[in-house]
Amino acid sequence: MDNRELFSKAANHAARFRDHVAEGPQRPRTDYAGALADFSETLPEGATPAETVLDDLVTRAEPGLHAMTGPRFFGWVIGGSHPMGVAADILTSAWGQNTGNHTATPAAAAVETIASRWLLELLGLPLSCSVGFVTGATVANFTCLAAARGEVLMQAGWDADALGLFGAPPISILIGDDAHTTVFSALQFLGLGHDRVVRIATDEQGRIKPDAFGEAIAGVAGPCIAILQAGQINTGHCDDFAQLIPMAKTKGAWVHVDGAFGLWAQASARRRHLTDGAALADSWATDGHKWLQTPYDCGYAIIRNELAHRRAMTIAASYLPFAREGERDPSHYVPELSRRARGFSTWAMIRHLGRSGIEALVDRCCDAAQRIATALASEPGIAIGNSVVLNQAIVRFGTDLPAEQADALTTETIAELQRVGRIFAGGATWRGRQIMRLSVSNYQTDMSEAEKAAEAIISAYRAVRHG
Numbered sequence: 001m002d003n004r005e006l007f008s009k010a011a012n013h014a015a016r017f018r019d020h021v022a023e024g025p026q027r028p029r030t031d032y033a034g035a036l037a038d039f040s041e042t043l044p045e046g047a048t049p050a051e052t053v054l055d056d057l058v059t060r061a062e063p064g065l066h067a068m069t070g071p072r073f074f075g076w077v078i079g080g081s082h083p084m085g086v087a088a089d090i091l092t093s094a095w096g097q098n099t100g101n102h103t104a105t106p107a108a109a110a111v112e113t114i115a116s117r118w119l120l121e122l123l124g125l126p127l128s129c130s131v132g133f134v135t136g137a138t139v140a141n142f143t144c145l146a147a148a149r150g151e152v153l154m155q156a157g158w159d160a161d162a163l164g165l166f167g168a169p170p171i172s173i174l175i176g177d178d179a180h181t182t183v184f185s186a187l188q189f190l191g192l193g194h195d196r197v198v199r200i201a202t203d204e205q206g207r208i209k210p211d212a213f214g215e216a217i218a219g220v221a222g223p224c225i226a227i228l229q230a231g232q233i234n235t236g237h238c239d240d241f242a243q244l245i246p247m248a249k250t251k252g253a254w255v256h257v258d259g260a261f262g263l264w265a266q267a268s269a270r271r272r273h274l275t276d277g278a279a280l281a282d283s284w285a286t287d288g289h290k291w292l293q294t295p296y297d298c299g300y301a302i303i304r305n306e307l308a309h310r311r312a313m314t315i316a317a318s319y320l321p322f323a324r325e326g327e328r329d330p331s332h333y334v335p336e337l338s339r340r341a342r343g344f345s346t347w348a349m350i351r352h353l354g355r356s357g358i359e360a361l362v363d364r365c366c367d368a369a370q371r372i373a374t375a376l377a378s379e380p381g382i383a384i385g386n387s388v389v390l391n392q393a394i395v396r397f398g399t400d401l402p403a404e405q406a407d408a409l410t411t412e413t414i415a416e417l418q419r420v421g422r423i424f425a426g427g428a429t430w431r432g433r434q435i436m437r438l439s440v441s442n443y444q445t446d447m448s449e450a451e452k453a454a455e456a457i458i459s460a461y462r463a464v465r466h467g
């Protein structure tokens, strides 16, 4: 089988899968045990023709796939792997560029330089920031906080990148109580500890309380990193950057913003106010594979202080002068040396949608979330637990009953919704109570999908409540 046949066959499978993803039950047809059984065989001793392998892969994988790329998937903030990004990613794989340096792969390096500038413009960040193309917001948080750690200790006369943390001055780390778990993971990876932090109280939408932040900042002496958030994973709310960042700056803190999805509010004229002041921070983590709809894996570590960024990520670049214009090496801004050329799908998505298309996408998701929330709130016994300002809604069921019964009804409604499978949504706990979480983050979810989703949820609730 030649390349053309093999790649075409794969592309045909891909297109067929995507064309039908919104049909049928919105859940995998098999579970993990089933998928394990489907793939289970002993280590192959000999060769298998490519065509057979491809067919086997499709036959065995598809029952265990979730309709994550479809318009009816509301679990987590998942993005949509837009066909344009997928097409660019297919080429990225075929081209097989090891995106370590610009000499080896001028195109992969150059596309990152251009896509970086576009990202900064879209997100309203200083154009002089450096951008590392990483796997997602987890590693973006890690990369940004590595630069923060190095820089605040450097300011205190300690070279952490060379000497590590043994004997280093302690760093005060301030973080909101409703920060994403992956930020705590990043702190853990960096030797800063996920528990050795000052957790700042948050309000009912998960936003850091400015008074509590002010008190914590007042107590800071020495190196400090303050971690804020754009887009709380349940409520979609953002910290009050315009108020908090200047407070942190009075103590010379490095301010990091985890904006995995929420930073994209910047792309929308109607939502931009939510992230007012975010540009005052020192670093920002965000995802391509959420709101920009690139395929997995794709995220961006954005840092104001380019030298701190490079120092944290590479020994080779640590103390070298900046590369000359046009000589940006992609590996100087990320933890990895060898990696895929993530710039291509980012470039393709931004070029395809353009500024106005991205704005429309963000607004469409938010408007759909709002529509679902409004429809649900009109049903007796269903309540929305947050103010829906972005793409996230929290739903509680049986709110006319005692809280424990409402917890149980919420769990049962989610199970019923998943059993019927018209849409997919999952559960979480919020403020000690069971909730359903709705995340609208797919490019295909429009008003008509929003209405269908609300209907599906209401009918699952009625079935559970009234039999």
Ligand SMILES: *Cc1c(COP(=O)(O)O)cnc(C)c1O
Pocket (backbone or CB within 6 Å): 077, 135, 136, 137, 138, 139, 180, 182, 183, 230, 231, 232, 233, 258, 259, 260, 261, 287, 299
């Ligand atoms: C999704 C998310 C993360 C983690 O991002 P990954 O892309 O999954 O690594 C971090 N913070 C927030 C707020 C998120 O929504």
